[in-house]
Amino acid sequence: MSETERVPVRRSLSTKIVGVLVGFLAVALVMIGTTLYLSWQLQGSAAAINETxxxxxxxxxxxxxxxxAARGERAEAADEARRQLDALGTAIWQLRKGDPQRPLVLPPAQPIHAQFSRVSAYWNDAVRPAALSVLAAAPGSQSMQALVHCEALIDGFVRDADALVRAIETDSERRMFWLRAxxxxxLAMAVASTVTLVYVLFGLIVAPVMRIHQGIMRMGDEDFSVRVAVxxxxxxxxxxxxxxxxxxxxxxxxxxxxxxxxxxTAALEAQNGELAxxxxxxxxxxxxxxVDAMCEGFLARLMEYFKxxxxxxxxxxxxxxxxHMVAHKGIPARLVExxxxxxVGECLCGEAVVKKVALVHDLRQAPxxxxxxxxxxxxxxxxxxxxFAHEQNxxxxxxxxKCARQFDERERALLESMGAQLGxxxxxxxxxxxxREMAISEERNLVARGLHDSIAQGLNFLNLQVQMMEQSLAAxxxxxxxxxxxxxxxxxEESYQDVRELLLNFRSRLHEGNLLASLQMTINKFRQQAGIVVELQSDGEDGAPFPGEQQLQILFIVQEALSNVRKHAGASHVLVRLHDRHDFVLSIEDDGAGFDASAVLERKDSQVGLHIMRERAARIDATLDIQSAPGAGTRVTLRLPMEMRHAA
Structure with missing residues (x-):
C-alpha cells in the first residue's frame, strides 16, 4: 500500500466531533434544566414562606x-378590620393560585397541600365568620364575648400557618440538597468532558495538523517531493x-x-496602465x-494609451x-470638413448611434x-x-x-467606462x-424688484412733481x-441715496469667508451713509461655517433691512444681534416709528423689500420674522435651525 493511498478507517471528522459535542450538550442541558427547575421551585417556596x-x-x-372595634376605641377600627380580612383572603387566594412570574408556588408535596387546605378551610369556616360576627355586634359585652372567641380562633389559625411554614421550609431544605448535588x-461533568474533549481533539485534529504543518515546513524549504500520510x-x-x-x-x-x-507581471502592468x-x-x-477643451484632453489621453x-x-x-465634431486629432482636413x-443614421457612425451599440469596424471588409x-x-x-450619462446618449x-486593430473584452470595458466618465x-x-444661468436669472429678478421698490418709485414721484410744476408755470x-x-x-436726493446704496450692495463681498467681518463692514458703510448709530453684538461664531452663497444671502438681507430703516423708520439707533451656535439667529432692531406689520405683509403689491428678504431667506432654508407696531420700532429676525444649515 502506497503512502498516499486513502484508507477508509473512520467516519468523517465533522460527524465524530458533532456526535461528541451533541452528547455533552444533551447531558449538560438535562443537568442545567434540572438545576433551573430546582432553583425556580426554591424561589417559589421562598415566596410562599414569605406570603405565609x-x-x-x-x-x-x-x-x-x-x-x-369591640371596645369602640376608634371609629375607623371596623373599616381597618375589614381591610385586614380582605387582605388575608387575598393572600390565601394567591397561595392557592400561585404566580409563575414572581415565582410564587407551593411545593408539590402532599403534606404541604394538606396543611394548606386545613389553613384555608379554617380561615373560611371559622376565623372569617367569627371576625365578621365581632364587627356585626354592637360594642359592649356581647361584642367582647365574640372577640374572645374570635381571638382563640385566630390563635389556632396562626398555629396552622406556622405549621405550614415549617413544612415548606423542610421541603425547601430537601430541594436545596438536590440542587447542590x-x-x-x-461540575464533575464539566471536568470530565474537558478531559475527554482534549483527548479526542488531540487525536482527531492536533496530530493531523502537526503532520500537515511539518509537510508545509518542508515545502517552504522547496522540498516539493514531500507527501503526507493519509x-x-x-x-x-x-x-x-x-x-x-x-x-x-x-x-x-x-x-x-x-x-x-x-x-x-504583464497582466498587472496592463491593469496598472488601465487604472492610471x-x-x-x-x-x-x-x-x-x-466642453471642447474637455473632449480634447480626453481624446489625447485615449490616443496615447491605445496608440x-x-x-x-x-x-x-x-x-x-x-x-457635431467638437474635438479631433490626427484626422485629415478633408475628412474633418x-x-x-x-x-443620425448616416454612415457607419450614424447607424451605430441609432442602434446604440459599440462598433469596431474593419474597413478592409467593408462592402x-x-x-x-x-x-x-x-x-x-x-x-x-x-x-452615456444617466442612461442618456x-x-x-x-x-x-491605420493598421488592423482588435479590442478584447477588457479593452472594450475600459473604453465604455471612459465614455461614461466623459458623459x-x-x-x-x-x-x-x-x-449658473438660473442663479443669475433669480438674482436679476430680485434686483429688478429692488429697483422697482426704490428708484422706480422715486422717479415716478419726481415725474408727478415735474408735471405739477409744468401746470403751475403754465398757469x-x-x-x-x-x-x-x-x-x-x-x-x-432720495433717488441718489438709493442708487448709491444699491451700488454699494452690489459690490458687497465676503471678507475672507468671515460673516462677522462682512457684517461689520456693511454696518460701517451704512453708518457713514445714513448717519444712524448702529451697534453689532455677537456671542461668537461657534456654528459650522456657511457656504459662500448662503453668506451672501444673509448679507443681502441685512443690507435690505438697514435700507428700510433709513427710508422708512426715522430711527436714531439700530441694534444688530448675531447668535451663531447650533442654531443661527440674526436680528436687526430699531427704535423708529414702526408700522402695522400684519397689514403691510398682507398687501402683496407693496413693500417689495420685505418680500425680497423673505425670498432670500427661503433660498437658504431659513425663516424671516418681522415684528413691528406703530411707535414701537421694528425687529427683523432671521432664524436658521441646526437641522437645516449646511456646512461649507
Whole structure:
C-alpha cells in the first residue's frame, strides 16, 4: 500500500466531533434544566414562606383592630378590620393560585397541600365568620364575648400557618440538597468532558495538523517531493490528500515559474496602465473646463494609451439629430470638413448611434459601394464607443488605426467606462451652466424688484412733481412752483441715496469667508451713509461655517433691512444681534416709528423689500420674522435651525 493511498478507517471528522459535542450538550442541558427547575421551585417556596409569614402578621393586626372595634376605641377600627380580612383572603387566594412570574408556588408535596387546605378551610369556616360576627355586634359585652372567641380562633389559625411554614421550609431544605448535588454533578461533568474533549481533539485534529504543518515546513524549504500520510477518510484525510495533490502540482509547475511570473507581471502592468488612465482622466475631467477643451484632453489621453493614429469626439444634438465634431486629432482636413456634422443614421457612425451599440469596424471588409471617407484617408480600423450619462446618449468618440486593430473584452470595458466618465463630466458642466444661468436669472429678478421698490418709485414721484410744476408755470402760479422745488430736491436726493446704496450692495463681498467681518463692514458703510448709530453684538461664531452663497444671502438681507430703516423708520439707533451656535439667529432692531406689520405683509403689491428678504431667506432654508407696531420700532429676525444649515 502506497503512502498516499486513502484508507477508509473512520467516519468523517465533522460527524465524530458533532456526535461528541451533541452528547455533552444533551447531558449538560438535562443537568442545567434540572438545576433551573430546582432553583425556580426554591424561589417559589421562598415566596410562599414569605406570603405565609404575612398571614401571621395580618392575623395579629386583625385581632388588634377587632379588639379596638369591640371596645369602640376608634371609629375607623371596623373599616381597618375589614381591610385586614380582605387582605388575608387575598393572600390565601394567591397561595392557592400561585404566580409563575414572581415565582410564587407551593411545593408539590402532599403534606404541604394538606396543611394548606386545613389553613384555608379554617380561615373560611371559622376565623372569617367569627371576625365578621365581632364587627356585626354592637360594642359592649356581647361584642367582647365574640372577640374572645374570635381571638382563640385566630390563635389556632396562626398555629396552622406556622405549621405550614415549617413544612415548606423542610421541603425547601430537601430541594436545596438536590440542587447542590446537581451542581456538583454538573461540575464533575464539566471536568470530565474537558478531559475527554482534549483527548479526542488531540487525536482527531492536533496530530493531523502537526503532520500537515511539518509537510508545509518542508515545502517552504522547496522540498516539493514531500507527501503526507493519509490514514483516514475524514476531512483531515481529504486535506492531506489535497496537500499531496498540491505538492505534486507545484513540483510540476516549479520549472515553469519564471514564465508564470512574466505573464502575471504583464497582466498587472496592463491593469496598472488601465487604472492610471482612469485616474488621470477622472482627475482631468473633474476640472471646470469648456466642453471642447474637455473632449480634447480626453481624446489625447485615449490616443496615447491605445496608440491610435487618429480620433474624434462628437456630441449629439437630440433636437435636430446632428452629431457635431467638437474635438479631433490626427484626422485629415478633408475628412474633418466632410464629417464635421453628421446626421443620425448616416454612415457607419450614424447607424451605430441609432442602434446604440459599440462598433469596431474593419474597413478592409467593408462592402463594395461608395468609398468611405475613413478608408480613403488610409485608416483600416475605426472604433466607436458611446458617451452615456444617466442612461442618456450624449454622443460618441472614435479611435482610428491605420493598421488592423482588435479590442478584447477588457479593452472594450475600459473604453465604455471612459465614455461614461466623459458623459458624466459633460452633463455636470451643462448642469453647472444651467444652474449658473438660473442663479443669475433669480438674482436679476430680485434686483429688478429692488429697483422697482426704490428708484422706480422715486422717479415716478419726481415725474408727478415735474408735471405739477409744468401746470403751475403754465398757469403762472409761481408760488405753487416754488413750493414744488423742495419736494423735487428731496426726491432727487432720495433717488441718489438709493442708487448709491444699491451700488454699494452690489459690490458687497465676503471678507475672507468671515460673516462677522462682512457684517461689520456693511454696518460701517451704512453708518457713514445714513448717519444712524448702529451697534453689532455677537456671542461668537461657534456654528459650522456657511457656504459662500448662503453668506451672501444673509448679507443681502441685512443690507435690505438697514435700507428700510433709513427710508422708512426715522430711527436714531439700530441694534444688530448675531447668535451663531447650533442654531443661527440674526436680528436687526430699531427704535423708529414702526408700522402695522400684519397689514403691510398682507398687501402683496407693496413693500417689495420685505418680500425680497423673505425670498432670500427661503433660498437658504431659513425663516424671516418681522415684528413691528406703530411707535414701537421694528425687529427683523432671521432664524436658521441646526437641522437645516449646511456646512461649507
Amino acid at each position: 409569614g404575612k398571614l401571621r402578621m395580618a392575623s395579629y393586626r386583625l385581632s388588634l383592630e377587632l379588639a379596638r 446537581s451542581q456538583m454533578a454538573l 490514514d483516514s477518510d475524514d476531512e483531515f484525510g481529504q486535506v492531506a490528500h489535497g496537500f499531496n495533490q498540491m505538492a505534486a502540482r507545484l513540483q510540476s509547475l516549479y520549472g515553469d515559474l519564471e514564465g508564470l511570473v512574466r505573464s502575471k 488612465l482612469l485616474y488621470d482622466s477622472a482627475a482631468f475631467l473633474q476640472q471646470r473646463l469648456p 491610435a493614429d487618429g480620433g474624434s469626439v462628437r456630441v449629439l444634438d437630440p433636437n435636430r439629430g446632428n452629431l 466632410a464629417e464635421h456634422c453628421l446626421k 463594395a459601394g461608395p468609398t468611405l471617407e475613413c478608408r480613403r484617408a488610409g485608416f483600416q480600423t475605426v472604433s466607436l464607443f458611446h458617451i 450624449l454622443g460618441f468618440f472614435n479611435l482610428h488605426f 458624466v463630466a459633460i452633463e455636470n458642466e451643462r448642469y453647472f451652466v444651467r444652474e 403762472k402760479r409761481l408760488d405753487e412752483a416754488c413750493d414744488i422745488v423742495p419736494a423735487l430736491r428731496a426726491g432727487v
